[in-house]
Amino acid sequence: MAFLTLQLLFRRLVLAIPILLCVSALVFGILRLLPADPVGMSLPPGATAADYEKLKQAFGLDRPLFEQYLIWLGKLLSGDMGGSIFFRRPVTELIAKALPATLELVSAGFALGVIVGGAGGLGMFAMRGGAGEHALDGATTIMMAIPEFLWAILLILFVGVSLQLLPFIGRLGPGIQLPPPVTGFLLVDSVLTGRWDSLRSALLHLVLPATALAIGLAPLVMRVLRSSLLETVQDDYITQARLRGVSERRILLRHALPNAALPAISLIGVQGGFMFGGTVLVEMIFAYPGIGNLMVDAVRNHDLPVIQAVALVYCVLVLGINAVVDVAYMAVNPRLRLAGSR
Amino acid sequence: MRLSPRAKAAWRRCLTNPRVVTGGVIIGLMAVVAVLAPWLAPHDPQEQDLLATLLPPMWLAGGEARFPFGTDTLGRCIASRLMYGARIALYVAVVAATGAMILGTLLAIVAAYFGGWVDWLISRAIEVWMAFPPVVLALILLVGMGAGVNKVILAIIVIDWTRFCRVIRSEALVVMVRDYIAAAKLAGFSHRQIMLKEMLPAVLPLVITMMSIEMGIAVIVEAIMSFVGLSVEPDVPAWGVMIADARQTMHQAPWGVVLPVGAIFLAVLAFNLLGDGLRRALDTRLVLGRAEAA
Numbered sequence A: 001m002a003f004l005t006l007q008l009l010f011r012r013l014v015l016a017i018p019i020l021l022c023v024s025a026l027v028f029g030i031l032r033l034l035p036a037d038p039v040g041m042s043l044p045p046g047a048t049a050a051d052y053e054k055l056k057q058a059f060g061l062d063r064p065l066f067e068q069y070l071i072w073l074g075k076l077l078s079g080d081m082g083g084s085i086f087f088r089r090p091v092t093e094l095i096a097k098a099l100p101a102t103l104e105l106v107s108a109g110f111a112l113g114v115i116v117g118g119a120g121g122l123g124m125f126a127m128r129g130g131a132g133e134h135a136l137d138g139a140t141t142i143m144m145a146i147p148e149f150l151w152a153i154l155l156i157l158f159v160g161v162s163l164q165l166l167p168f169i170g171r172l173g174p175g176i177q178l179p180p181p182v183t184g185f186l187l188v189d190s191v192l193t194g195r196w197d198s199l200r201s202a203l204l205h206l207v208l209p210a211t212a213l214a215i216g217l218a219p220l221v222m223r224v225l226r227s228s229l230l231e232t233v234q235d236d237y238i239t240q241a242r243l244r245g246v247s248e249r250r251i252l253l254r255h256a257l258p259n260a261a262l263p264a265i266s267l268i269g270v271q272g273g274f275m276f277g278g279t280v281l282v283e284m285i286f287a288y289p290g291i292g293n294l295m296v297d298a299v300r301n302h303d304l305p306v307i308q309a310v311a312l313v314y315c316v317l318v319l320g321i322n323a324v325v326d327v328a329y330m331a332v333n334p335r336l337r338l339a340g341s342r
Numbered sequence B: 001m002r003l004s005p006r007a008k009a010a011w012r013r014c015l016t017n018p019r020v021v022t023g024g025v026i027i028g029l030m031a032v033v034a035v036l037a038p039w040l041a042p043h044d045p046q047e048q049d050l051l052a053t054l055l056p057p058m059w060l061a062g063g064e065a066r067f068p069f070g071t072d073t074l075g076r077c078i079a080s081r082l083m084y085g086a087r088i089a090l091y092v093a094v095v096a097a098t099g100a101m102i103l104g105t106l107l108a109i110v111a112a113y114f115g116g117w118v119d120w121l122i123s124r125a126i127e128v129w130m131a132f133p134p135v136v137l138a139l140i141l142l143v144g145m146g147a148g149v150n151k152v153i154l155a156i157i158v159i160d161w162t163r164f165c166r167v168i169r170s171e172a173l174v175v176m177v178r179d180y181i182a183a184a185k186l187a188g189f190s191h192r193q194i195m196l197k198e199m200l201p202a203v204l205p206l207v208i209t210m211m212s213i214e215m216g217i218a219v220i221v222e223a224i225m226s227f228v229g230l231s232v233e234p235d236v237p238a239w240g241v242m243i244a245d246a247r248q249t250m251h252q253a254p255w256g257v258v259l260p261v262g263a264i265f266l267a268v269l270a271f272n273l274l275g276d277g278l279r280r281a282l283d284t285r286l287v288l289g290r291a292e293a294a
Helices: A003-031 A039-043 A049-059 A065-077 A090-125 A131-145 A148-164 A187-193 A196-232 A238-245 A249-283 A291-300 A303-330 A336-339 B005-016 B016-036 B078-114 B115-130 B134-147 B149-176 B179-186 B190-226 B239-248 B255-282
Strands: none
Touching: A003 A065, A003 A303, A003 B115, A003 B134, A039 A131, A049 B078, A065 A303, A090 A131, A090 A187, A090 A196, A090 A249, A090 A291, A090 A303, A131 A196, A131 A249, A148 A249, A148 B190, A148 B239, A148 B255, A187 A196, A196 A249, A238 A249, A249 A291, A249 A303, A249 B134, A291 A303, A303 B134, B005 B016, B005 B255, B016 B255, B078 B115, B078 B149, B078 B190, B078 B239, B078 B255, B115 B149, B134 B149, B134 B190, B134 B239, B149 B190, B179 B190, B190 B239, B190 B255, B239 B255
């Protein structure tokens, strides 16, 4: 079973390769439309035309477009993403530093969104027809009408500035030293090295940005789970269970939920991918040093190597999470599991 | 235009649906305010009064009646800027959503009708597009094309046609196997006639519903892009620009942030309500998410 799941995952990831190639060509092509001149902008004042040509050659911008793409792709495959024009450091290094922060944030937002969405969906179903359902339904409507980045600002304003309950800048409080790097993941490193002060501070710093991200996911999960539960309990096998005298609670959690969760899981797959998009602005607003923040900085400075590398990393993450959720979907859905093994 | 009895019944269901009415009324009022902004606004949106900066709304202590919603850091009237901002938001919503709708619906019907390699190509394109978080694709498009409100519209069309295409293609595939399409083919209708006269009306309820949701998404995308400075010129009042400006001073003057956030909320809520109501009234079976935009 576990082996089969891994095999499925592998197959899904192989299928993603041609998509990634198209994505990389698209990113590369779009960014070459650029009217601005990144070489000119990265030269110091008083530079000569010879300096200009030299730098252009150094960036490889003097060759034909297709050749530039192939060179970029070749280097990319060997792990070299070029050098940042603005930060003047290797792009791989910048991304390696920022990516764990984003993954930590997305994992927290994802977990929070799924838990709140799942609990909310069950709650809405349990209170169906009552005032509680209407209240929760109204809440989802409001949550969905405000995009993540505005939730981020509102959370900072009300929870961070007015109530001063939680920190809202960066990943760690001032005066707290980074734990010695082991994995690059702040939470993991703090635990591994027994640094409880940095663990506490990092967790507190995660609450608001993760909440902003979770608000994008939770209401959708709630609604889909509620309506699929409403459909599932009409099924004969639920009536059967009820006739056998199984308790309502057990029917809901053990009999109805596993089937009703399927549409919610496939929705989570699509929305989980979009959550990475949400990190771009949320990270910028919370000055959280992840790849989203890196992307905004790069966009503002027309730093092409960074923009294209980060865009590609985002696509890899989206395709990766889609593959994982697809496989999870098959693993919990016996019908598809049998079909997939053939 | 004469309507069929079925179309009339659908119209009546829409007009009696509370969500459709609420959403429609809010959008209608916003549109009136946007169009009449030059006459309704108490001030020019760019006019600065450096002796009256960061005033609170008039109903709070320290507020002044000549600035109903207070002023920003440069002493500009927030109420006037909100009204002019509605023009940008609604302009982008209407033009971008229409463009994405036309492109996406057209490709969806073409894909379903011709099938084969046409369908294969369009479906693969959707897969590639779906690999991008929309915000990331929007950012690189705007870096490539340069900033500007019309570029934002173009970016939304280039990104969000897939949203229509995906859903409408599967609906159009269902329509394709209906008898009346076979009959139209036998009767010798041209490809164009079948697609426009037979298939398009069948998917139209779905298109209308999605269009409403898409307008809400377009409002959000424009707000994001003007927030990061890639949309309107800096001297044009857009809601995203107002939020970005007021963010610097939000601990002293929270209203500067809260009011434009409220405007975006109201617009998106109205479009979502309208879409939700239309979906119920027109009975299109689908689950639509919002802001896949973010």
